[in-house]
Amino acid sequence: MDKPREIVVLSGKGGTGKTTIASSLAVLFRDKVIADADVDAANMYILMDPYNIKGGDFEGKPVARIDSKSCINCGICMDLCRFDAIDVINGQHKIDQLSCDGCTLCSLACPEKAIQMEPVMVGKWFSSDTEYGKFVYARLDPGAENSGNLVTMVKHQAKLLAESEEVKYILIDGPPGIGCPVISTLSGADYTIIVTEPSISGISDLKRIIKLSDHFRVKSGIVINKHDVNPENTRKIEIFANENNIDILGKVPHSFCIIDEISKRTIPGGQCRELKEPLTEIYEKIINYFELKNETEK
Amino acid sequence: MRAFIAISEDNGVESKIDSRFGRGSYFMVYDMENEKIINVEANKFRDEGHGVGIKTAGIAVEKGCTLVIGAQPGPKAEQVFNEGNVEIFVMTEGTVSDAVRKYKEK
């Protein structure tokens, strides 16, 4: 069996329609496992309607805790902490866990060894069944910091499933931005679908994502969402793609149908005519890319 | 020459290459001339939040490896390899023996 191909959907900034495109593609692709790696705003489950849900807790970076019995309230920790995470409450030094950055300086400096670093649960991951195949997702607690780690966990679970189910593809809804979570998503991926909007900030975000995708030598293609809202910027994106030899996979128009379907918690790909055509085009271009790649590799 | 290979399981030269560099499950140090495994150890950094590739790259350099075979390292791990004059040979699938053969054929 060949290694399953990882297809990642990214966007640079949030709110460009990444999840809509990813879930609609999940309907078209047969033979795949679906993963939602956008753990901060994990929304895909809303449309995927998962059942048989199993999962586990996710441990975050350890944060400091002061053992009040051994603490002599000398205040050394408070003087050293650069995150303002130590307060004195009723004469006792205490760690504000929301502010603690987990740097360990206080625990190293404490003369009484009264400060320990303790892991905190920051989220959960799940694996499930859906009408469209196996689905892995995760959820980060509000206020917790995302790291590449939870993303890696989601991808790892998706991969185990893909191997046991012997599927060809893993389709991943990626996190926004260009930080560590995105790096973890891109690492080991085979194709990046970049969903962008023709807004002023859309183009600069697009360039940053492509740079990162290129670093990981992952083939990328662009989907322009709501292309008709600003034809001028859409043209700019097309010129940029052309100059840099990046495929435009498809252009999706602004559509009330898409919003209506999402409001009904259904995946818009099957219902909205204006989405169906570009989606099929996107799907076929990606499938063709992999078929050609399989040929040349043989 | 010693090669550093991130693998997803510990199964000798038939071990599969891990598709992630820094967060690979095990590290193998492999003697390319004599074609034998020097050692294999579990990756104790794989669950850390950030900068895992840097730690992994540091270990490779520390173990005297001048070649890395496996997934594309991230931008920062690559910087560590550049400093250490370590060659990177990207290969994301197959086994250790496949990788060694491909490297020698190149």
Added chain:
Amino acid sequence: MLLGSTKKNRQGTKTMKIAVISGKGGTGKTYFSTSLAMSLEDVDFFDLDVEEPNGYIFIKPVISDEIQYNLLVPEIDEDRCTFCKKCADACAYNALSILPQLKKALFFPELCHSCGVCSFVCPVDKALIEVEKGIGIIRKGKFSKGNFIEGKLNIGEPSGVPLISGIMKDHLDPERTAIIDSPPGTSCPVVESIKKADYVIIVTEPTPFGLSDMKLVVEIVKDLGKKTGVVINKDRGDSKITEEFLRKSEIPIIFRIPYSLEIQRSYSKGIPLISTVPGIEQKLKRLYEDISNG
């Protein structure tokens, strides 16, 4: 504490600090907050969406000052360093790589959180010192209704939190009204940006996605004990699930922006909401009055 902490300005009207947040990007947070600021008099607009500050597109300020914002980061003297690796082992963010065979010390500033652990554990005199390094720029200027203050994080910096808390500490004037455009999401930078607010406005879209994201920020706002109200953007009169959640949570809907293609078009061209929809300026003024009167 909340409304009690508001001060009165010279004209005797109350001055409020209002933070505008959203669960995720793309809900219209900046579009709303800029027009709210532009509808008021004598107001400071803070763009704390430091990774992607784009309030200026709508506000169109004249910038007069650019101040670099610095943090402390390590600098290793390779002649003094013994390559003992204590600093790299202690660093919780893996920002240092010490290669003893090569006598090299590598530092990755993008991963550094400026905590100071490395200099604390370094056993050698002056081998590792801390130096100032810019992590972003604070831009100050004026727009038609008051002052404009923006933080812009350098690309690749790990966290906007220090820049946000620095701006709030140095530039928030207790005597003046402030509209704060917060970063998107639900993580630490958002918490930092609303700590000093008297009132938090949540901008959401009436979709199941919007609702799921909003539930997360509602938790944060409640944890911090802030007063809050919701703005529904792209409202098409069928926002039932969002409305039901808000009713149960006893959070008022304080404003609605209708869904129209015209608004989307003018948004994509950088034209503010108050210049697109007639009469909306008066409504925003009234909204501010209502919020400041509790």
